[in-house]
């Protein structure tokens with residue numbers, strides 16, 4: 001079987017006086033190292049989402065800007081950062097198409113929030129102001145390849161298998177938003193000690209895993225973190241052509 005094609009939606013970035021479609025090289029490199037073929041999906045063309053979805057075997061939703069609260073039925077609070085309508089709309093469409101076609105999804109940071117919103121959940125626009133108790137520092141000042149807070153991993157989860165049965169791991173943290181109301185088809189599989197949701201998975205299958213931290217920045221110091229990317233690429237290979245096989 002051919003190597004699985006992994007779609008990674010691109011963020012729009014202004015470089016000089018022109019916009020570029022950008023993807024973090026660390027995510028691209030991790031997919032390549034895990035045996036996948038990364039394909040960068042431009043997010044200025046939401047009408048092409050169906051074509052891109054057909055092209056790929058797995059969808060990697062990367063880190064990025066805030067999700068506009070309009071996509072979960074709210075108005076913005078002052079603590080919202082930059083958001084990008086076309087990025088949000090394209091990623092939400094790609095997520096729903098991947099779920100419908102049973103193509104595996106890996107969410108990283110913002111990606112965990114996008115998966116939850118696409119499937120009917122919502123997020124805190126800003127953890128520090130919307131959670132009524134003192135939370136951890138979720139936007140760490142430590143370097144990105146260091147962990148800064150622990151997460152507790154749910155018994156029997158895919159994540160626990162990936163981490164060889166460990167129930168508590170140290171992760172990095174670069175977010176001020178997080179999953180709030182959980183989407184019906186997801187379950188929480190990692191939580192920080194302050195109650196912030198740090199990972200979600202699909203309830204009834206192994207198609208979706210999304211983590212609030214950045215494994216692609218950690219795996220050089222913690223080899224277990226690479227297994228998150230590797231397991232996703234392997235699942236994308238496992239489900240390759242499965243849709244065609246069923247029809």
Ligand SMILES: [Mn+2]
Pocket residue numbers: 138149172173174175192196198212
């Ligand atoms: Mn965190």
